[in-house]
Amino acid sequence: MDASSTDRRPLVALAGNPNTGKTTLFNRLTGLRQKVGNYAGVTVERVAGECALPGGTKVQLLDVPGAYSLAARSREEELALQCVAGVAGEPRPDAIVLVLDATQLSRNLYLALQVLELGTPVVVALNMADQLAKRGERVDVAALERELGARVVLVSALHDRDFTSLLECVAEALAGDGGPKGEGRQDGNDARSPRRALPRELEADLAQVARCVPESWSLGSNARARAFAEWALLSVEERDELEGVPPDLRARALATRQAAAQGGRSTDDELIAARYAWIDERMSGFVVRASPSRTASERIDAVLLHPLLGFGLFLGLMVVVFQALFAWSDPLIGLVEGAMGHVGDAARSILPAGLFADFVVEGVVAGVGSVVVVLPQILLLFFFIGLMEDTGYMARVAALMDRVMRAMGLSGRAFVPMLSGYACAVPAILATRTMERRRDRLLTMLVVPLMTCSARLPVYTLLIGALWPPVVVAGFVPVQGLLMAAMYLFSTLVALVAAAVLSRTLFRGQGAPLILELPAYRAPHWPSVLGMMGQRASSFLREAGGVILACTIALWFLLSFPKDEAAQARHAQTVVAAATLPEAEQASAVEAADARLASDSLASSWGGRFGHAIEPLIEPLGFDWKIGVGLVGAFAAREVFVSTMGVVYGIGGGVDEESDTLREAIKAEAHADGRPVYTPLVGLSLMVFFALACQCMSTLAAIKRETRSWGWPVFLFVYMTALAWVASFVVHQGGLLLGL
Amino acid sequence: MALLATMAPGQAARIEAVGGERSFRRRLMEMGFLPGTQVRLVRRLALGGLLELEVRGGHVNLRIDEAAALQVQPL
Incomplete structure (x- = not known):
């Protein structure tokens, strides 16, 4: 995890809302040079990759978990802040590429403001502007740059052939020349970030909390301390799961919020409303709008979310997935089994017969075999899941299944893990990582192994x-x-x-309320789908491979020892006696004796x-x-x-x-x-x-x-x-x- | 004041108040469901028990009972 000691390349964080094409852009920029690990202490995958800037400088690109806001309640949500701000053990990024969906600009700007407030150089990659153009709308890039105080580059993560202009801006940002070209900002603000007018009491509250932001977080910048103060006021509560918050800051944020509540104010409302007020004032200047029209996605959903037709199509798709898992995977499984058989035979022919050969063939090769034999199904399963996620259909599945799952105390999001459970419980357990609440995750993990x-x-x-x-x-x-x-x-x-x-006994209490965004449909980006397939398969091998292998070997020992010497003596006699039989009968007699020995040895093991x-x-x-x-x-x-x-x-x-x-x-x-x-x-x-x-x-x-x-x-x-x-x-x- | 669940699909409304437990409420507001904002009921998912809402150009599903946190004025 410690990138700084081994890696002197500049760190660029890629941040954005879910469904903005952030991961697609990440895949396009890094190609297949990705490193998947885990964040310290939580089981969220930390994906980083390498990317070369036009000048030849290599940078390390970090895919920050997608978030609607940096505000956090759970440990998992807290990661977005830690990666973007570089606090609590995460290395501080030298620049941030902020991916915004042009068709969802006003909601995406909410996160953008939080990120900009931290004062790290930001380059905005405005994705899906081509979609906006299809609706007859256009983004005023110059206005956006002026107001945000950051360079804005139009990209199409899906269709662009090269990202030179984006990467040039990143190079400029790293060189400390990240501001927009043209006249300087009018308000004379020392920070690069946009300045918002806040109610006077809120300013006082923020100043109070900002004083408790440690120097290691604020780096001496008042604007940055204020940004953390806003974050703490929105995030900290009596019973949250946050782990990286300094105790002083936590206590101060709680006290300040409570004092405001006693005065009849809600700091949550004031902070969120102030950000949206800033956005709403400027939105009409950012997007030149034609008359709103029913989008293609809405027309598709009229069919796919239709009460009867939509459900029927969903069930049809599930039949195809099952057919694939159980019929189409058969030849692949046969190939794998055949290959492992050959490896076993080869090992037998090379090694001298005896205990060691038995160990290699029946312990090690069989162990590896029982791991890789599951791979065809897992790859197929994640191909379908990846395809459903990439096109945007997965959110619809969660919507269609929510009622059924909720009746069981689960959420619609538990459907994918349950489905994966038909292939193997291990990737299904990994798939629960997308669930927000610990209670929902645990509950799902405890029932998935029954599938x-x-x-x-x-x-x-x-x-x-x-x-x-x-x-x-x-x-x-x-x-x-x-x-x-x-x-x-x-x-x-x-x-x-x-x-x-379980949900009515051990896990009593409400699950998290559901807020399920339906992203716009899009054509699948095959490299992303295949990349995800590979990533999940490798994490299955990492998580399950070693355990299965170790167990198979341990089992071989349990079933092979101690040796039954009486049975071995009997076996030797039978083999000697078999030599006197007519030649045609010799082989079968020896074979029967071998099987008998195996059975006897097992009984006494x-x-x-x-x-x-x-x-x-x-x-x-x-x-x-x-x-x-x-x-x-x-x-x-x-x-x-x-x-x-x-x-x-x-x-x-x-x-x-x-x-x-x-x-x-x-x-x-x-x-x-x-x-x-x-x-x-x-x-x-x-x-x-x-x-x-x-x-x-x-x-x-x-x-x-x-x-x-x-x-x-x-x-x-x-x-x-x-x-x-x-x-x-x-x-x-x-x-x-x-x-x- | 009315609840979203009582509206007809396609109908628009203005949000008057946002209630609910703190983290749910905060997430709703952060996703753009603020007092004064316009929402449109896109459809009800009969089998899913959900309401699909359009707010600030995005489509978000809420459960019918949980959507009661939003008090609206039909337009």
Whole structure:
């Protein structure tokens, strides 16, 4: 995070409202030379990149989180101020590029005023002026420059081929020559920023608070101290989540605001109204306006937000997304699996046979494999999410879904994380970062792991394929497909009910009120969509990769040690004896002996003993100790259940969920008294267990990281596993009572 | 004085007062919902339970009950 020690290049912050094209401009200016990290203490991604100015100077460009205002209540909102002003640990920018949406100028100027007040050289990049021209409107750039006291450059983040004039202005600003050309400002103000007339009492309040702004923030500038005083008056309250505010400033701002309130004044109203009064006085000079017309976006929304049509189209889109996640990703997943198989074989052929080769192939390669096998689905999912975000449709989705989500105590913004949960809970947990309130975020994180993620799919496929015949009911409905769909529906309903229950118990109280802006629609900018896809995939690998890998390796140890020496001796004898058999039978005899050895070794391993130990616990659910071993294996990652069962039943670990041998083994598996272990009822109980139990270390690790506490992951594990046990118990015992 | 929820889609109104909890109220005002400002009810989202409002050229959705923080005078 410490950029100053390693990096002497000037720092330029790119700030602006959400949906102004800020990130598009950032991508255009930096190309693919971006560095994604995290801000200290919060899980908001800190994206910085490098950009060369016309003179050849290289600058570091920081993408400041989009904000409507620098005023903050949460720790996440506080970042915008810290980046723009360079306080509380963030390096101070040498210049700021402020991206404003020309079609939303008056609202965007509100943030612009706050940024300008800080006194850092600013260059205004006025984006989407081409959109304004289409409506027959025009911005008076000279007037804007004069009033703001900053250079203004018209850009089209989407369509421009080069940004030379913008970058030239940045170079000028860095050289200390950032003011607009032409005659100097009339009011003789020492600060570069626009000066606003404020009520006299408010001026006195601000002067009072400004005295408590530390020197390290104000840098000795009165104008800057005043700007922080305004920020503190608007932001600080008794119970906020801000962390970087000096105690003196906090106490003074609170006292001053309360004193004003006792006198019947609201400092919030006065400060916000003063900024808008300044804007409103000048807006007619900034934009030369034609008659207002219904915009293209409004016409599109007449269809996409139509009560019936809009909802229908949305559902249609969801079907396409699901189809993509489960059908289109198949060939890609096949490729990945094939490639990992080749890597394993290659490792086997290079390494001398023995423990180390087993470790590399069954521990390391298998671990890496179970990480990368999820990538195709994650990339596809984020392709759709990126596309929906980039075109502006995502805000409409949040609007369409708000009522349903709100009934469950969630907000419309929780929809995307829930949707992502069908692929994998880890990126879904990362996707909750866009939510404003900690309560809403936590609640969403605690229910997302209930969604049917792709790791459960192989388990369902195996069990359904083994225990239910591929027949068709009611003329055309395949039983197996119906069961699969039922499992998805079941998990979705449980997640929604869990949210409803948690929001009425542990998270009682209102969620944040919704203020949802609908940005204008625009054609997708493909490099941005693809860039986001890559960014999210790499953060998935960062967050989940290590944990899954470590778990798979740890699991391999648990299931391989201690070695069963008696079984090994038996195996050696069998192999020797096999040499005397006719040649045609030798290979199969050795193979059978190998599988037998694997199965015996597993039974006596720590994992196998643990399976035995928990048998009394899982017996009421219809599971025997062998299934128990599979459940232990599934804890690293659910899909490991399939290969673990392959080893348990002496077939070998190289099976997949489509394997007929494994399905036959499952059907044939019997208790000591000859009853089959797997009845359809046991299969159902097992699937319900997999649907609800928290068998995913990387989910727990992600939640630990995001909440910065062990409490929440422990809570999640306990509530999900308890829920799974109870539900499976009800299914199995209830089924037995019904005579199934 | 009236509530936005009682207006017809397409109708414009002037904001008379902004209420609500402090951070919500502050964010509303910062997004341009100030007393004296004109708003237009663009549409109601029947299934979403939201009101889409146009203020200062931007389109913002509020929940019907939470939009009661805005008291308006229909124009």
